[in-house]
Amino acid sequence: MxxxxxxxxxxxxxxxxxxxxxxxxxxxxxxxxxxxxxxxxxxxxxxxxxxxxxxxxxxxxxxxxxxxxxxxxxxxxxxxxxxxxxxxxxxxxxxxxxxxxxxxxxxxxxxxxxxxxxxxxxxxxxxxxxNKRTSLRRPISQPRTAVQKPATSTRPAGGANVAAKPKEQTRGRFRSSGKSYKLTAIGTSTGGPVALQKILTKLPANYPHPIVLIQHMPATFTSAFASRLNSLCKIEVKEAQDGDILRPGVAYLAPGGKQMMFDGRPGSTKLKVIDGGDKMNYKPCVDVTFGSAAKIFSDKVLSMILTGMGADGREGARMLKSAGATIWAQDEESCVVYGMPQAVAKAGISSEDLPLDRIAERMLVEVGLT
Structure with missing residues (x-):
């Protein structure tokens, strides 16, 4: 029919x-x-x-x-x-x-x-x-009230290293893998604005390392989206600019029409924001940012692929995995479009498939905040 x-x-x-x-x-x-x-x-x-x-x-x-x-x-x-x-x-x-x-x-x-x-x-x-007509989500009930952020930050410089054996869990209590991190990287497309809002609003101001966000979105949208997230979140959220120095507890949203990469070394890393490129299908592109993260941060990256159409992020995630980093994927049931996460999961790159409403909880356990 x-x-x-x-x-x-x-x-x-x-x-x-x-x-x-x-x-x-x-x-x-x-x-x-x-x-x-x-x-x-x-x-x-x-x-x-x-x-x-x-x-x-x-x-x-x-x-x-x-x-x-x-x-x-x-x-x-x-x-x-x-x-x-x-x-x-x-x-x-x-x-x-x-x-x-x-x-x-x-x-x-x-x-x-x-x-x-x-x-x-x-x-x-x-x-x-x-395809989502039988499993529609409810509208976001997040109150539209600006979050008061502290004037100064006392965030630790790196992720905690909690001794525990890794175990994939999507029900019950999560356990940390015991790894330490210097960066969190999240890639997404269709359905991503809502997914990112649900995750980031649950993170505390003392999140221990920087977060980079790659959302397929037009250039005129990313500034408004970053501003909205910043007003709702305890962490700081900003549209990334060329030369930004990565700081713990700050999320950097890749600008629409551009590519976001890294320059330097862990602990003193700057963002490099360049022209999107005429030959690139996605601007920003998850593969580009993830691949750059693999070169700079190696195994110190906690990364995840959320809802989205296509397979952007698969090759970047593959590079991260080869460097020893952690890759998670959003599960099919909670995705608006199970394209990007499916590409990573089917390739055997992701170690865990997680429902959207538990990703923030899983992140906090993994970085030692709960």
Whole structure:
């Protein structure tokens, strides 16, 4: 049976364009359209679509409010369309908080080199999130209150070395592997903004080493996303800049459109942020950052691959594993898209597959904070 899609947008041109793309894929069909959020809520209940594509700025009821109501009354996978502006980024992140699973820029030329590539990307995204209709997550309930951070830091310089035998656990109590670390590295894509927020908001201000975050995201989004995370987390979160000196308890988000690498040695490492490169599929790219981490930090890296489409991170994780580092993967059930974690798990690179809601707990045990 074809995936049934409801298209929501106040622009008749955009509704028609999206509908044509979806209907050109035999596995999908548009079963309804709506011109505002109020109509979307009503039709979500009436026709029970498998997926909804949703604009953000609409009359009568905006897309964010509509997402909240739909997820409360008749949960369904929702793909947001957003403008590539700072305000558009903030609104999109609000929509993801409200329960939307993914987003795409409204201007397809911003994400694809030609029409065929744009058509394929939209179709893939709808097909991917449709698979989550039987296991939708609840909207994030994290209060939107800024966290007061200490004026000074007394974080230790390195990870604790707790003597214990390594053991993979996804239920019950975790045990530390006994390894020590100098860096935490996290790579993710589709579903990543929500996953990163759930993990990072659980980390204490005295997290013992730096964290680098590689999230597939447009350039105009990463600044807004880093600012949002910083307001919610006890640790400091910032968009990475070329020349940043790595500090314990600070998370550095790779800028969209760029590549993030490392320069120096453990204990005195700087970030090197360079142009993304025309030949690179991902900007930022998890493989690039993980590979650089393997060269500088060797076995002192605690790394993980979270939800995302494709296989970015697999080769970088392979380099980390060869250097003796630790690699974990998010488990299939808690992923929005089980692509990147599956690539690492199937290759035998990850040592543990973890549910999203327990990754922060596992991290704190591993670095000796619990």
């Amino acid at each position: 074809a995936i049934r899609v409801l298209v929501v947008d106040d622009s008749s041109f955009f509704r028609r364009r999206v509908s044509e793309i979806i209907n050109s894929e035999s596995r999908m069909e548009v079963v309804g359209v709506a011109t505002n959020g109020k109509e979307a809520v009503e039709k979500a209940i009436e026709i029970k679509p498998d997926v909804i594509t949703m604009d953000i700025e609409m009359p009568i009821m905006d897309g964010i409010t509509a997402v909240k109501k739909i997820m409360a009354q008749s949960p369904v996978p929702i793909l947001m369309f957003s403008s590539l502006t700072h305000e558009g980024a903030k609104a999109t992140l609000d929509a993801l908080d409200a329960g939307a699973l993914d987003f795409l820029p409204k201007k397809f030329e911003d994400i694809a080199r030609n029409r065929d590539e744009a058509v394929s990307l939209l179709q893939q995204r709808v097909l991917q999130i449709a």
